[in-house]
Amino acid sequence: MPRAKRRIVASTAGLTVSELAKLNDLRRELERTSASSPLRWNADPDDVQRSVAQLVLTLVEFIRKLMERQAIRRMEAGTLTDQQTEDIGRALMKLEQTVVDIAARFGVLPDDLNLDLGPIGKLM
Amino acid sequence: MILCVYALVSSSRPVQRLTGIAGEPLRAISFDRVIAVIGYVRRRPAASARHLRQYAAVVESIAARVPAILPVRFGTTFDDLEELTLVLRSRGSALRQRVRAVRGRTQMTIRLVGSDPVNGPSRGQTPVTSRTRVRPRNRATQGTQYMQERLTMLRTAREVPELVSIRPAIRRFVKDERVERRSGVATVHHLIPRAMAERYRAAVTGAAAESGVRLIVSGPFAPYAFADNW
Amino acid sequence: MSPNRSPRPRPPKPPRRRTEAEEILGPEDASLLDIVDNLLNKGVVLNGDLTIGLARVELIYARLSLLLSAADRVLPGEQADFMERHHARHMMRRARRRTRP
Numbered sequence: 001m002p003r004a005k006r007r008i009v010a011s012t013a014g015l016t017v018s019e020l021a022k023l024n025d026l027r028r029e030l031e032r033t034s035a036s037s038p039l040r041w042n043a044d045p046d047d048v049q050r051s052v053a054q055l056v057l058t059l060v061e062f063i064r065k066l067m068e069r070q071a072i073r074r075m076e077a078g079t080l081t082d083q084q085t086e087d088i089g090r091a092l093m094k095l096e097q098t099v100v101d102i103a104a105r106f107g108v109l110p111d112d113l114n115l116d117l118g119p120i121g122k123l124m
Numbered sequence: 125m126i127l128c129v130y131a132l133v134s135s136s137r138p139v140q141r142l143t144g145i146a147g148e149p150l151r152a153i154s155f156d157r158v159i160a161v162i163g164y165v166r167r168r169p170a171a172s173a174r175h176l177r178q179y180a181a182v183v184e185s186i187a188a189r190v191p192a193i194l195p196v197r198f199g200t201t202f203d204d205l206e207e208l209t210l211v212l213r214s215r216g217s218a219l220r221q222r223v224r225a226v227r228g229r230t231q232m233t234i235r236l237v238g239s240d241p242v243n244g245p246s247r248g249q250t251p252v253t254s255r256t257r258v259r260p261r262n263r264a265t266q267g268t269q270y271m272q273e274r275l276t277m278l279r280t281a282r283e284v285p286e287l288v289s290i291r292p293a294i295r296r297f298v299k300d301e302r303v304e305r306r307s308g309v310a311t312v313h314h315l316i317p318r319a320m321a322e323r324y325r326a327a328v329t330g331a332a333a334e335s336g337v338r339l340i341v342s343g344p345f346a347p348y349a350f351a352d353n354w
Numbered sequence: 355m356s357p358n359r360s361p362r363p364r365p366p367k368p369p370r371r372r373t374e375a376e377e378i379l380g381p382e383d384a385s386l387l388d389i390v391d392n393l394l395n396k397g398v399v400l401n402g403d404l405t406i407g408l409a410r411v412e413l414i415y416a417r418l419s420l421l422l423s424a425a426d427r428v429l430p431g432e433q434a435d436f437m438e439r440h441h442a443r444h445m446m447r448r449a450r451r452r453t454r455p
Contacts, residue, residue: 015338019237023340026307027387034394035171042407072275082268089267092274132398171394173386180389198393200400211400219398233388311391342385348392352399 053106061099061113068092125164127202130182133159134192134223142185145178155212158219168201187346192227195346226350232324232343234312236286284310289335293327302349313349
């Protein structure tokens, strides 16, 4: 076993007890979310259509959000032309509206479009 | 036996004579200029406190010997080398870029408690429902307006107002930053030159004391938070 | 009056006190938050697991080797980090200011 270099944690003098407790809460929350089996899809047999719609639209929205994030980074970095920015922005808007509209038709609320996607979930 | 991946590094030689969490000898395998540090173990390690500390120690022991390291998430195992090869070959270019970006650098972490996100939910999450559609848009530029709005939301999510008084003291050290808000705690990771860890810490605690900001600073760590570039 | 020259005394090293966090969370737990955060919430993600089921019965277990890369990390010619670019802009501004008469 390699001997680890000792890591120093700065003195927390000044932090209140409740603040320290909050840090402990954070640790437990992180442990909890990583312990739960990340990606799980289980179709409800009584409403298979809705389950399928929810899965499909969540994945579409996930990809849309990925594209949006990447596009915004490119805009920020100046590697998109004005026309590209306009075109991409318009497409992202329309895509989002489409997702919401189709979801509504299957009784899926916008807030339901949020499967826990495990390790890549933090991108949402 | 399965393959446990500990880290991606820039140079393979110093890895000899290091051991992994099961005491197994570590090996460095090169995949088209991405080098993975692996060990063969019997089973996927469970996330116990003991295993986590062991894994962290292994990563830091590797980090001490190489100029650039990307730690791999705990418990990353592969059934065989072929699958790992496929993954690293297809992502090689992006991973090499990340390894370059962390070369000679280390991670310091600042945590502030009781930070409410300035605008909306945490971690930059933007639920579909929270779009403001009320404002009328010029039809010709609505795409651009949309993008600007999203950029503003992203920048706001990255902001940590409590750090405003601290930033001048550390600006010269910070090469990159990641912000995360979760469970009422704002966490800021800074990528800094390895040799500057103690100076950074002194600057942060000094500036915090001056401006009465309560925070906790920890590190140096291998650059876990800078493994991606999203 | 010549000053008394003596070697500057070194301040005595204070004994290492347990931090408040250690008092409350225990000496090990003081850094467990960082370890948990770094190891379970960060780091390179190379694969993931998915279980697929029906009627609350898990039927399929799949390993996903994630192949996501941002396009401009893969295509040549795109500059990398925003911070690096920001820094480069800052350095250019500084250089310009220096050469201004």
